[in-house]
Structure formats: structure tokens, C-alpha cells
């Protein structure tokens with residue numbers, strides 16, 4: 021019996037052991053990739069998500085893809101610190117953990133409204149307002165028990181959807197408290213209304229290209245020679261024949277985009293296994309046009325600005 025008691029005590033202690041330390045992303049300004057993967061569950065990569073850290077606070081969350089919830093906790097993000105959540109589009113690998121992260125935040129003491137940027141809808145996809153109603157509408161929402169997010173009742177902060185038209189220049193979102201501005205730029209992603217985001221803070225610029233195909237010419241024209249500190253592009257499909265086309269830039273097109281925009285660092289994220297297994301071929305295709313610095317993000321990768 022004493023042995024059993026010791027065994028039980030040991031296992032209970034193990035359960036109570038502290039979690040691993042937060043994967044701290046230090047410095048006054050930094051970008052942290054929460055999820056560096058795509059829509060297929062094929063390894064230790066969550067779907068697309070990232071945080072803009074300002075003075076140690078998770079000021080902005082860009083996308084909330086599948087698995088982002090876990091990385092968000094590992095990163096030590098606090099819901100009270102968000103000034104905005106910006107969603108590029110409503111594919112599940114970019115938005116599936118939105119409800120999970122908001123639900124987590126409902127346990128915080130935040131009462132301040134939270135703007136949610138996202139695209140306007142079309143015949144194929146709801147816009148950000150309709151997406152939030154589909155989640156939280158008190159009559160019809162999938163998570164109607166969290167309907168306080170729509171009207172600010174039951175102790176929840178009210179979400180304020182900001183719908184960005186799929187065409188033409190959009191007004192920047194500006195946060196007076198931090199000085200952060202986020203300019204949405206519509207991009208081409210098949211029939212999916214989709215946005216890139218240009219983040220500007222204290223003279224630094226970070227561009228989330230989002231999911232976009234090679235016909236996103238306006239995006240390249242707008243960013244041409246702007247020399248952002250980071251250009252985060254999506255490494256989804258290999259170069260070569262017989263690969264899926266139409267939704268994403270192949271590596272050669274990523275290279276052309278990067279050459280035109282000329283970032284201080286090109287970060288490849290949304291890394292799918294089918295691209296990674298042929299990465300040397302992909303990098304060679306990128307290098308045809310772009311010779312600047314380039315790196316591949318993992319989950320929780322941190323880039324100080």
C-alpha cells in the first residue's frame with residue numbers, strides 16, 4: 021500500500037508540474053508566427069496565424085487558423101492586450117480557431133470592444149460580419165451561448181466587424197494607443213474574397229501577403245520597392261508541372277513578387293509538406309528572380325523588428 025500511495029502522489033505531482041516556459045518573443049517590436057502550416061494535418065505546424073508584439077504585448081493577431089489556439093497559449097498572448105484581430109480570408113486553415121481564441125478570451129477581464137478586420141462576403145463566402153453572426157448569433161449561431169460577443173453583454177467584449185471591400189484601396193485601420201496601422205490590400209485567391217495586410221509601426225513595415233495567386237498584380241504594384249522589413253509569403257505548392265494552380269503563387273511567382281517588393285527579409289510560411297519535400301527546387305525557382313535574404317518559418321518563430 022505505501023508503494024501505491026507513493027506512485028499516486030508522484031503521478032498527481034506530474035500532472036501539477038508547471039507548463040514549459042512561454043516561447044517568448046522579446047523586444048519592443050516583433051512578429052511571431054503562431055502557425056506556419058497549411059490546411060493538412062501533417063506534422064507540427066498549425067494553420068496560419070501570427071502576432072504583432074508591441075512592447076511585450078500581443079497588439080494584433082493576424083489570422084487564427086487551425087491549431088493557432090495552442091500556439092497562442094504557448095506564446096503567452098493575453099486577450100486583454102489585443103487592439104485588433106485581422107483575418108485575411110475565411111478558409112478554415114486561416115479562421116478555424118477564431119471561436120476558440122475568443123472563447124479563451126471570455127475568461128479574461130477585458131471589456132473593451134475588439135475590432136475584427138476581414139473581407140466583405142460574396143456568393144461563395146460570408147464576410148466578416150456574417151461569419152461572426154454564424155458563430156455567435158443568439159438565435160442561429162453555432163456558439164449562440166457566446167452571443168455576448170455580438171452585443172457586449174454577459175461580460176464579454178463586443179466584437180466590431182470591419183468589412184473590407186474586395187476591390188479598390190481600403191482605408192487603413194489605425195490604433196491611436198499603439199500607433200499601429202494596418203492597411204488591407206485585396207488580393208486574388210480564386211473565388212475567395214481575400215486580403216493582404218500591410219502593418220506599419222514606428223517606421224517599420226511588415227507585409228502579410230496572405231493566400232494569393234500570381235494574378236495579384238495590384239498588390240505587387242502597391243508594394244513595389246516599398247522595402248518592407250518582412251514580407252511573409254505562402255509556401256504552398258511546389259514548382260513544376262502537374263501541381264494545383266489557381267489559388268497560390270508557385271515558387272517562381274513568389275520570387276518575382278519578392279524581387280519587385282524587395283523586402284529586407286522574405287519569410288516563407290504556410291509551409292505545406294508537398295512544398296517542403298521539394299524545397300531545394302522551390303528555392304531555386306524563387307532565386308531565379310529574388311536574391312535577397314530568405315528564411316522558412318516554423319511555429320513560434322520570432323522576428324524582431
Ligand SMILES: [Zn+2]
Pocket residue numbers: 109111114209212231
Ligand atoms: Zn486560403
